[in-house]
Amino acid sequence: MESGPITGPVLTDGVAGETHPRSADLSGVPAKPNPAAATGEIGGSFWRRFVFRRPLVALILQRLGLSVGLLFAVSLMIFGGIEALPGDFATTYLGQSATPQAVENIRKDLGLDRPWSERYLTWLGGAVKGDFGTSWASKNSVSEQIGKRLGNSLFLAFFAALISVPVAVGLGMLAVQFRNRLPDKIINVISLAAISLPEFFIGYLLIMVFAVQYGVATFPATVYDSMTLTERLSAIALPVATLVLVVLAHMMRMTRAAILNVMSSAYVETAELKGLGTFRIIARHAAPNAVAPVINVIALNLAYLVVGVVVVEVVFVYPGMGQYMVDAVTVRDMPVVQACGLIFAAFYIFLNMAADILAILANPRLRHPR
Amino acid sequence: MSDYKDYLTRQVMLGKINRREFLGRAAALGIAASTANTLFAVSAAAQEPKRGGHLKLGLEGAAATDSKDPAKALSQFLFVVIRNWGDLLVETHPTTGAAVPALAESWEPSADAATWTFAIRKGVKFHDGKELTVEDVVKTLQRHTDDKSESGALGVMKSIKEIKADGGKLVLTLTEGNADLPLLLSDYHLVIQPNGGMDNPDAMIGTGPYKVASFEPGVRATFERNQDDWRTDRGYVDTVELIAMNDATARIAALSSGQVHFINRVDPKTVSLLKRAPTVEILNTSGRGHYVFIMHCNTAPFDNNDLRMALKLAMDRETMVQRILGGYGKIGNDFPINDTYALFPEGIEQRVYDPDKAAFHYKKSGHSGPVLLRTSDVAFPGAVDAAVLYQESAKKAGIEIEVKREPGDGYWTNVWNAQPFCTSYWGGRPTQDQMYSTAYLSNADWNDTRFQREDFDKLLLQARSELDEPKRKDMYRTLAMMVRDEGGVILPMFNDFVNASTKQVKGYVHDIGNDMSNGYVATRVWLDA
Numbered sequence: 001m002e003s004g005p006i007t008g009p010v011l012t013d014g015v016a017g018e019t020h021p022r023s024a025d026l027s028g029v030p031a032k033p034n035p036a037a038a039t040g041e042i043g044g045s046f047w048r049r050f051v052f053r054r055p056l057v058a059l060i061l062q063r064l065g066l067s068v069g070l071l072f073a074v075s076l077m078i079f080g081g082i083e084a085l086p087g088d089f090a091t092t093y094l095g096q097s098a099t100p101q102a103v104e105n106i107r108k109d110l111g112l113d114r115p116w117s118e119r120y121l122t123w124l125g126g127a128v129k130g131d132f133g134t135s136w137a138s139k140n141s142v143s144e145q146i147g148k149r150l151g152n153s154l155f156l157a158f159f160a161a162l163i164s165v166p167v168a169v170g171l172g173m174l175a176v177q178f179r180n181r182l183p184d185k186i187i188n189v190i191s192l193a194a195i196s197l198p199e200f201f202i203g204y205l206l207i208m209v210f211a212v213q214y215g216v217a218t219f220p221a222t223v224y225d226s227m228t229l230t231e232r233l234s235a236i237a238l239p240v241a242t243l244v245l246v247v248l249a250h251m252m253r254m255t256r257a258a259i260l261n262v263m264s265s266a267y268v269e270t271a272e273l274k275g276l277g278t279f280r281i282i283a284r285h286a287a288p289n290a291v292a293p294v295i296n297v298i299a300l301n302l303a304y305l306v307v308g309v310v311v312v313e314v315v316f317v318y319p320g321m322g323q324y325m326v327d328a329v330t331v332r333d334m335p336v337v338q339a340c341g342l343i344f345a346a347f348y349i350f351l352n353m354a355a356d357i358l359a360i361l362a363n364p365r366l367r368h369p370r
Numbered sequence: 371m372s373d374y375k376d377y378l379t380r381q382v383m384l385g386k387i388n389r390r391e392f393l394g395r396a397a398a399l400g401i402a403a404s405t406a407n408t409l410f411a412v413s414a415a416a417q418e419p420k421r422g423g424h425l426k427l428g429l430e431g432a433a434a435t436d437s438k439d440p441a442k443a444l445s446q447f448l449f450v451v452i453r454n455w456g457d458l459l460v461e462t463h464p465t466t467g468a469a470v471p472a473l474a475e476s477w478e479p480s481a482d483a484a485t486w487t488f489a490i491r492k493g494v495k496f497h498d499g500k501e502l503t504v505e506d507v508v509k510t511l512q513r514h515t516d517d518k519s520e521s522g523a524l525g526v527m528k529s530i531k532e533i534k535a536d537g538g539k540l541v542l543t544l545t546e547g548n549a550d551l552p553l554l555l556s557d558y559h560l561v562i563q564p565n566g567g568m569d570n571p572d573a574m575i576g577t578g579p580y581k582v583a584s585f586e587p588g589v590r591a592t593f594e595r596n597q598d599d600w601r602t603d604r605g606y607v608d609t610v611e612l613i614a615m616n617d618a619t620a621r622i623a624a625l626s627s628g629q630v631h632f633i634n635r636v637d638p639k640t641v642s643l644l645k646r647a648p649t650v651e652i653l654n655t656s657g658r659g660h661y662v663f664i665m666h667c668n669t670a671p672f673d674n675n676d677l678r679m680a681l682k683l684a685m686d687r688e689t690m691v692q693r694i695l696g697g698y699g700k701i702g703n704d705f706p707i708n709d710t711y712a713l714f715p716e717g718i719e720q721r722v723y724d725p726d727k728a729a730f731h732y733k734k735s736g737h738s739g740p741v742l743l744r745t746s747d748v749a750f751p752g753a754v755d756a757a758v759l760y761q762e763s764a765k766k767a768g769i770e771i772e773v774k775r776e777p778g779d780g781y782w783t784n785v786w787n788a789q790p791f792c793t794s795y796w797g798g799r800p801t802q803d804q805m806y807s808t809a810y811l812s813n814a815d816w817n818d819t820r821f822q823r824e825d826f827d828k829l830l831l832q833a834r835s836e837l838d839e840p841k842r843k844d845m846y847r848t849l850a851m852m853v854r855d856e857g858g859v860i861l862p863m864f865n866d867f868v869n870a871s872t873k874q875v876k877g878y879v880h881d882i883g884n885d886m887s888n889g890y891v892a893t894r895v896w897l898d899a
Contacts, residue, residue, distance in 0.1 A: 029663075091783050092780075102520050102521075102524055105517065106520055135435060137433070138437050145434065149434075212627040219620075220615060222589060222590055222614075225591060300667050313836060314616065316620070317613065317615045319586070319590075323588070327434040328435060331435050
């Protein structure tokens with residue numbers, strides 16, 4: 001977990017003790033010798049010592065605990081949300097061709113007559129073990145199907161990230177170096193344009209130019225089992241390009257803003273006066289301090305690449321998680337929607353957590369929140 | 371200009387203008403008479419089908435939740451999948467809609483049309499090499515009549531009391547006489563499976579022209595030609611690939627860039643754009659599907675026939691067909707049957723837009739204040755626009771219509787068949803009897819106009835078992851008049867099925883039965899390289 005520069009005692013000035021003023025606050029009237037409060041005292045003091053000695057591990061544990069709690073809350077919200085939707089699975093699935101008999105059969109089949117709390121707990125019990133049950137509509141194992149779909153989504157996201165993250169950070173630095181000069185302006189104009197165009201529009205534009213006009217790109221981007229890697233890569237070229245254009249601008253502008261923020265500080269001025277080159281100043285002096293917000297933005301965009309690509313998947317006919325979830329929502333295929341929602345939430349929570357932890361690793365001052 | 375030519379050609383097809391008129395207008399366009407003549411004779415030139423090639427179709431209507439069991443097939447995509455691998459006992463004729471033998475070679479009704487005997491074709495093999503027997507047929511029909519099954523054909527099979535094999539023949543006994551029974555067996559769910567699909571309903575093994583090579587629900591399906599097919603007049607290509615494309619723009623892009631040979635569900639709004647592509651052909655087929663504005667006859671204010679009549683007369687049908695369907699459709703006459711049905715009652719006067727008459731009936735009804743119409747784009751493509759157009763044409767008759775846009779989610783549960791006035795659609799049915807029994811019989815589950823009349827019910831049941839055709843036709847005229855003049859349905863238009871293909875695709879059959887050449891598109895067309 002811990003690496004080189006962070007081991008060893010961290011010098012604090014008594015701040016650590018204030019991180020958890022729990023015992024004093026929460027025990028209410030301290031005079032009462034009730035056992036629960038006593039254990040709380042012991043646990044509390046142990047935790048405080050632990051935080052003091054291993055601040056980073058403690059922090060990570062805390063974040064993990066929080067994330068798991070969040071996931072539970074999300075699962076409850078998803079379940080409640082679908083319960084609240086108008087129409088139920090049987091009628092939606094059968095559509096206009098629903099006879100009362102058929103609807104009745106389906107409801108009985110799926111145990112929809114049981115109270116929702118009972119159904120939620122059954123589902124949760126399975127989900128904890130990694131078993132999301134079977135899809136109501138197609139009767140296939142949800143875990144199995146999600147495996148394939150998630151693989152496709154990650155495949156797309158991976159290549160989009162591989163291209164967009166380094167390019168965004170590089171362009172951000174470039175923009176800072178040529179601040180308010182021509183390259184910076186060009187980068188700004190293009191990135192603003194990319195931000196303001198909705199993704200489906202970018203997608204359609206790329207399809208129009210590269211698939212319809214010139215016929216150089218593969219369309220639709222449908223991938224399937226018997227494809228070779230080269231075929232797959234050529235199939236995802238256009239959606240990846242679209243995604244890159246969508247996320248690139250955001251990350252680049254954030255990088256630029258964060259670095260510029262640091263550039264106006266005293267120590268950078270000192271470095272300039274020492275006669276260091278601009279690029280060296282940016283890379284060695286400014287960038288490490290600007291890392292936290294940049295990492296945050298990258299994490300957000302990575303999460304978006306997995307979770308928010310529904311529109312791009314639909315436009316390019318790409319069989320990923322987003323489309324899978326949309327299909328399931330339209331017919332109220334509860335097990336699938338819940339599983340997708342939970343996985344999406346897990347992605348978001350995990351990436352945010354990773355971003356926070358990385359930011360703390362990069363910037364020791366964040367370890368002791370006041 | 372070429373749009374106008376297409377328009378003229380369409381008008382000819384719709385029977386709106388005759389040859390002389392067409393030639394006159396074509397001359398005005400400067401089209402040579404000889405060209406015009408060939409245009410007019412839209413010749414289904416008998417070409418020699420070519421075999422071989424790989425056919426790709428981009429289809430709307432697939433979902434990851436699609437089931438492999440034909441009993442539960444609902445989507446457009448699965449419709450084509452089933453047609454590729456399976457066969458029915460009875461098919462329908464593409465232009466007349468009459469029952470045509472398929473796995474059943476011939477059939478014979480009893481005098482009262484309540485017992486039917488079917489001879490099953492010999493020497494037909496399933497994809498797994500097993501020979502088709504009458505047992506498989508019996509088992510299949512039994513599976514779809516079982517109350518526990520979730521078959522989409524349950525409603526069709528309701529009237530069948532007993533299914534048994536008798537010396538290699540299939541014998542069906544009905545609860546009442548039904549002269550149309552063979553047509554009921556053409557319901558697309560009733561694909562004959564080995565042992566009726568009792569062992570493994572999802573096996574996708576049948577007797578059809580293509581074997582299923584792979585199937586990923588909501589993504590893609592591929593097929594290979596069945597070398598032992600019992601028919602030679604179908605299955606011309608070697609391999610078929612269906613790709614799920616739910617995005618309308620994606621379908622159009624895929625077709626115009628030549629990545630697929632055929633797409634379905636072309637939005638009338640974009641047809642003119644798609645036509646610009648030189649490689650594309652628009653395939654539109656008149657059908658039985660129709661778009662409706664439905665009123666509950668038992669709920670105020672719609673329980674007054676004068677108000678219903680006023681609302682029917684306030685509908686500008688021509689404008690609806692032009693603006694909402696882009697001309698790809700025909701005007702309706704407030705009863706759910708058109709001339710594609712057998713025994714269609716000809717010569718019923720066409721109801722036209724008449725604000726004055728509408729105002730007269732409206733006054734007579736004594737109703738005042740706005741009439742609330744609920745709508746949503748899931749009711750039919752362009753339903754919201756249609757409601758607003760209707761609001762405008764009703765205004766001229768002094769009728770105020772308040773349009774309420776409902777969410778698409780849950781529309782079929784909370785609005786349709788629940789609220790007293792809303793927009794909806796109906797697909798066609800194989801027979802007039804089925805159409806009326808589904809939605810106009812007093813006790814029908816989907817009587818979405820709450821049209822409840824004993825004399826109507828009685829006459830419908832009489833017509834059902836009447837084997838004398840002229841008599842039967844006359845009954846259907848009476849039924850049509852009842853619905854047209856006293857029912858709760860405003861039926862402005864019958865919509866065309868609009869598909870498109872590249873020019874390589876030949877032999878497309880315009881089938882009135884249903885969309886995409888009644889689902890048989892991949893089994894009927896061939897590729898002209």
